[in-house]
Amino acid sequence: MAAIDTFELPQGWRVETLWPAVAQQSLAWLQTRELAARDAVLLLPFAALLAPARAALAACGGWQPRVETPLTLTASLGPPPVAEPGACQGDAVHDRMAAVALLRRQSWGAAWAQRDAVAFSRAAAMVADAAQTLRETVCARPPALRKALWAQARAALPSAAGPAATEAALLHVALEWAAASAPPATDRLFDLRPSAWIALQIGGPDAVAEALLDHAGTPSLRLQADRPADDPWGPVAVGVDIERLLCADFEAEAQAAAAAVVSALNAGRTPVALVALDRECVRRVRALLDRAAVPLVDETGWRLSTTRAAASVVALLRAALPEAGPDAWLEWLKTWPPMPPRTLDALEALWRRRRGRHDTVAAERLWDEAQIQLQPLTKAGPRSLTAWHDLLQGQLARDGSFERLAAEADGRQLLAVMGWQGEAPWRAAAAQVQADLPAFISWVETTLEIAPYLPLPAAAAPVVLTPLARAFGRPFAQLVVPGADDLHLGAVASPPTLITAPLAAELGLEDSATRRHRQRLALAHLLRAGPVTLLRRQRDADEPRADSPDVEWLLQVRARAGAPACGLRLWRAPTCERACAVSARPLPSAATALPTELSATQLESLRQCPYRFYARAVLRLDEPDELDAALAKRDYGNWLHAVLHRFHAERAAASGDGVDDATRLQAAADAVTLEMALDAGELLPFRASFEHFVPSYLRWLAPREGQGWHWQSGETDHRLANALLPGLQLRGRIDRLDHGPEGRRQLLDYKTGSAQALVAKVKQPLEETQLAFYAALLGGGEKLAAAYLALDDADAPSEIVHPDVHASAETLLQHLGSEWQRLQAGAPMPALGEGRVCETCEARGLCRRDHWGAP
Ligand code: SF4
Numbered sequence: 104m105a106a107i108d109t110f111e112l113p114q115g116w117r118v119e120t121l122w123p124a125v126a127q128q129s130l131a132w133l134q135t136r137e138l139a140a141r142d143a144v145l146l147l148p149f150a151a152l153l154a155p156a157r158a159a160l161a162a163c164g165g166w167q168p169r170v171e172t173p174l175t176l177t178a179s180l181g182p183p184p185v186a187e188p189g190a191c192q193g194d195a196v197h198d199r200m201a202a203v204a205l206l207r208r209q210s211w212g213a214a215w216a217q218r219d220a221v222a223f224s225r226a227a228a229m230v231a232d233a234a235q236t237l238r239e240t241v242c243a244r245p246p247a248l249r250k251a252l253w254a255q256a257r258a259a260l261p262s263a264a265g266p267a268a269t270e271a272a273l274l275h276v277a278l279e280w281a282a283a284s285a286p287p288a289t290d291r292l293f294d295l296r297p298s299a300w301i302a303l304q305i306g307g308p309d310a311v312a313e314a315l316l317d318h319a320g321t322p323s324l325r326l327q328a329d330r331p332a333d334d335p336w337g338p339v340a341v342g343v344d345i346e347r348l349l350c351a352d353f354e355a356e357a358q359a360a361a362a363a364v365v366s367a368l369n370a371g372r373t374p375v376a377l378v379a380l381d382r383e384c385v386r387r388v389r390a391l392l393d394r395a396a397v398p399l400v401d402e403t404g405w406r407l408s409t410t411r412a413a414a415s416v417v418a419l420l421r422a423a424l425p426e427a428g429p430d431a432w433l434e435w436l437k438t439w440p441p442m443p444p445r446t447l448d449a450l451e452a453l454w455r456r457r458r459g460r461h462d463t464v465a466a467e468r469l470w471d472e473a474q475i476q477l478q479p480l481t482k483a484g485p486r487s488l489t490a491w492h493d494l495l496q497g498q499l500a501r502d503g504s505f506e507r508l509a510a511e512a513d514g515r516q517l518l519a520v521m522g523w524q525g526e527a528p529w530r531a532a533a534a535q536v537q538a539d540l541p542a543f544i545s546w547v548e549t550t551l552e553i554a555p556y557l558p559l560p561a562a563a564a565p566v567v568l569t570p571l572a573r574a575f576g577r578p579f580a581q582l583v584v585p586g587a588d589d590l591h592l593g594a595v596a597s598p599p600t601l602i603t604a605p606l607a608a609e610l611g612l613e614d615s616a617t618r619r620h621r622q623r624l625a626l627a628h629l630l631r632a633g634p635v636t637l638l639r640r641q642r643d644a645d646e647p648r649a650d651s652p653d654v655e656w657l658l659q660v661r662a663r664a665g666a667p668a669c670g671l672r673l674w675r676a677p678t679c680e681r682a683c684a685v686s687a688r689p690l691p692s693a694a695t696a697l698p699t700e701l702s703a704t705q706l707e708s709l710r711q712c713p714y715r716f717y718a719r720a721v722l723r724l725d726e727p728d729e730l731d732a733a734l735a736k737r738d739y740g741n742w743l744h745a746v747l748h749r750f751h752a753e754r755a756a757a758s759g760d761g762v763d764d765a766t767r768l769q770a771a772a773d774a775v776t777l778e779m780a781l782d783a784g785e786l787l788p789f790r791a792s793f794e795h796f797v798p799s800y801l802r803w804l805a806p807r808e809g810q811g812w813h814w815q816s817g818e819t820d821h822r823l824a825n826a827l828l829p830g831l832q833l834r835g836r837i838d839r840l841d842h843g844p845e846g847r848r849q850l851l852d853y854k855t856g857s858a859q860a861l862v863a864k865v866k867q868p869l870e871e872t873q874l875a876f877y878a879a880l881l882g883g884g885e886k887l888a889a890a891y892l893a894l895d896d897a898d899a900p901s902e903i904v905h906p907d908v909h910a911s912a913e914t915l916l917q918h919l920g921s922e923w924q925r926l927q928a929g930a931p932m933p934a935l936g937e938g939r940v941c942e943t944c945e946a947r948g949l950c951r952r953d954h955w956g957a958p
Pocket residue numbers: 711712713714715934935936937940941942944945946947950951952
C-alpha cells in the first residue's frame with residue numbers, strides 16, 4: 104500500500120477555476136515526484152466531467168495524463184468476462200429473473216411460489232435488490248480484501264428464527280448469491296500499473312477510485328474539491344446569485360421552471376442545466392419546452408415503460424387476455440399495423456353504438472383478422488417464460504410490429520431490453536420459471552418498468568436535463584432547479600429493505616447521513632457554476648410543502664455572512680415573450696388541412712369555438728366514451744330513434760295487416776333491442792318510460808295524420824355541394840321527413856334532451872344551426888318546415904317548430920361560405936374561452952383553458 108498525497112483545492116473554487124487548478128496541480132505534482140505524465144491516469148467520478156478536464160490539461164501543453172472515469176477506463180480494456188448463467192450480475196432484468204429461479208430451488212421456495220405467487224415475486228425482487236447492493240459494496244473494495252469482508256458479513260447476518268425469520272432467510276440467500284457472483288469488470292483496473300493514479304474527489308468519494316489509490320501500490324494523489332460535512336458550503340455560499348420562486352402548485356412550478364429556462368436562453372445564458380430532483384415535474388417542464396421548440400439533451404433516462412413502444416407491446420398482451428373487452432382491444436388495435444384509422448373509427452363507432460356513416464362491414468372483417476392474431480397468445484396455456492418470450496416475439500414479427508419497433512429509438516431500446524436483439528442474458532434463468540398469460544404480462548411490465556430509456560439528444564441543444572449527482576463541476580451558465588422542497592431535496596433513498604443495520608455497518612454501506620452529505624455537496628457545488636433558480640410549490644394536493652432543510656441551512660450561512668437576502672418570491676406568470684408562448688391561448692390555422700365534409704355537429708362546434716372545431720374536425724380528437732359503462736341516456740336516444748324508424752317503416756309497408764299501432768310499436772322495440780344487442784336488464788328503466796311514451800306518441804300521431812301529414816322517410820343520408828361552399832360538402836342524416844297537404848314537407852329531428860332548451864334555441868332562429876343545416880341539405884324551399892320532436896319530456900312528444908327555417912338555411916349557407924373561405928386563406932382558429940361551452944368541452948385539456956397566462 105503506497106502513501107496517498109492529498110491536495111485541497113482552494114475553498115472558493117468556481118467551475119471556471121476548478122479545471123485549470125486540477126490540471127496545474129496534477130502536472131505540478133507529477134513533476135515534483137518525477138513521474139511520467141503520459142503514463143499517469145486522472146480519474147473523475149462521471150463522464151460529463153471528462154471534456155472540461157481534458158481541455159484544461161490541453162491548455163497547459165506538454166505530456167498529459169490520461170483522463171478517465173473508472174467505467175470508461177474499464178470499457179477501454181475490452182469486453183467484460185462472460186458471467187456464469189444465474190450469477191448476480193448487477194443487471195436489473197437478469198438479476199430479478201435469476202432470483203426467482205434461485206428461490207424456487209430452495210427447499211421452501213417452490214411451495215411458496217405455488218401458495219402465493221405475488222408475495223413470492225416480491226420476495227425475489229427484494230433478494231435481487233439486496234444482492235446487488237451487497238455485491239456493489241463489497242466489489243468496490245480491492246479483491247484481496249473481499250474474502251474477509253464476506254466472512255464479516257456472514258457473521259453479521261441475523262438469526263433465521265423468530266419474528267423476522269423469512270426476511271433473515273432471504274438475506275442469507277442474497278448474501279451467498281452475491282458472494283458467489285463473478286468479479287466485476289472494474290477488477291481489471293487493479294492489474295494496471297500507471298506511473299501514478301490521480302483522483303479528483305468531488306461530490307463525495309468514489310469507492311473504486313479510492314480502492315485503486317489505496318491498494319494499487321502506485322504513487323497516488325487525491326485532489327480534494329469537497330468540503331467537510333459540518334460546512335459543505337464554504338465561501339461560495341455568499342457570492343452566488345440565487346433566485347427562489349414559490350409556485351402555487353405542480354403545474355405552476357413546471358411553468359415557472361420552463362419560463363426560467365426560456366428567460367436564460369433569451370438572455371444568452373447558455374448552456375442551461377435543468378436539474379431533475381422531481382422526475383414528474385421535469386417531465387412536464389420538458390413537455391412545455393418541447394412545445395416552445397427548445398432543444399434539450401435528457402441525461403436522466405425515463406422508464407422504458409413510459410414509451411409508446413412499451414405501451415404497444417403491453418396493449419397486445421392485455422388484448423389477448425380471455426377477459427379483455429372493447430377498451431383493451433381498441434387500445435391494441437390503435438397500435439396494430441394493419442389497422443387503417445378509418446376502419447378503426449368504424450369499429451369503435453360500432454362498439455360504441457354510435458350513429459353515423461361507417462364501413463362497418465370492412466371493420467368487422469378486419470376485427471375477425473385481428474382476433475386470429477390474438478388467438479396464439481389467448482389460447483396458450485401455462486409454459487416457461489422463455490416459451491412465452493418466443494411466442495410474443497413470433498407474434499410481433501408476424502404482424503409487422505417488429506419492423507416498426509426497430510425503426511424507432513424507443514422501440515430499438517425495447518427490443519434490446521427484451522432480448523430480441525442480441526442474446527438475452529437471462530434466458531437460462533427464464534427457462535426455469537413457469538407462468539400463465541397474466542404472470543407473463545406482469546413480468547413484461549416489471550421488466551419495462553425497471554429498464555431506463557435514454558431519448559436521443561437534440562444536436563447542439565442549449566438545455567441539459569440532468570440529475571443533481573451529475574450537474575456539478577460543469578460549465579453551465581444558468582441552473583434551474585424545480586423541486587427544491589423538503590420532499591425532493593433532503594430525503595434520501597433507503598437501502599434495500601432486507602439489509603439490516605448491523606450488516607450495513609459491517610460492510611461500510613453508506614448510511615443515510617453519508618447519502619445526505621453527498622446530496623448537500625452536490626447542491627453546494629452546483630452553486631459554483633452560475634446563477635441558480637430554486638423553485639418549489641406551496642402544496643402537493645392537500646399536503647403543504649416547505650423549503651428543503653439544505654436550502655434553509657444555506658440561507659442561514661448567507662445571512663450570518665451578511666450576504667444579500669434571497670427571499671422567496673411568489674411566481675405569478677411568465678415574464679418574457681417566449682415564456683408567455685408556453686401558456687398562451689392556442690391560435691392554430693389549418694388552411695390546407697380543413698375537412699372536405701362538414702356535419703351539423705361540427706358546424707355547431709365551429710360557431711361555439713373555432714379551436715374546439717379544430718380539435719374535433721382537423722385533429723379528429725373525439726372524446727372516447729366509456730365502452731364498458733352501463734347503458735347510458737345516449738344509448739336510449741339511439742334506441743328510440745331506431746324503434747320509431749322501424750315502426751314507421753313497417754307500418755308504411757304493411758297496409759291493412761290488422762296489427763294495431765301499440766302492438767307494432769312494442770314489437771319494433773323488441774326487435775331493435777335484439778338487433779342492437781342491448782342488455783334487456785339494463786334497458787329496463789328505459790322500457791318503463793317507453794311504456795308511458797307509447798300511448799302519448801300515438802295520441803300525438805293520430806290528429807297529425809288526420810290533418811294529412813304522413814311519414815315519408817327516416818334515417819336518410821344527404822349531401823350538399825353548393826357554389827357558396829367551394830371545396831366543402833355538407834353531410835348529415837335526417838331523422839324523419841313527413842309529407843303533408845298541398846305538397847308541404849316537414850323535417851323532424853328527434854331529441855331526448857330538455858324541451859325547454861329546444862324552445863329557447865328556436866327563439867333565436869339565426870343562432871340555431873341544426874334544423875337550418877338539415878333544411879339546407881334538403882334543398883330548403885318555402886314549402887319545407889322543420890321542428891324538433893322532444894321524446895322524453897313529461898309531455899312527450901312535443902313538437903318545437905322552427906319559425907322560418909327556409910330563411911335560416913339561406914343565411915347559414917352565406918355565412919358559412921364566407922367563413923370557410925377565410926379559414927381556407929389561413930385565418931386563425933382561436934380558442935375563445937367564453938361561455939358555458941367551455942364547462943363541458945372535451946378539448947379543454949388541449950387548449951389549456953385553465954392555464955392561460957395574462958391576456
Ligand atoms: S375549452 Fe373553451 S376555449 Fe377551449 S376549446 Fe373548448 S370551447 Fe374552446
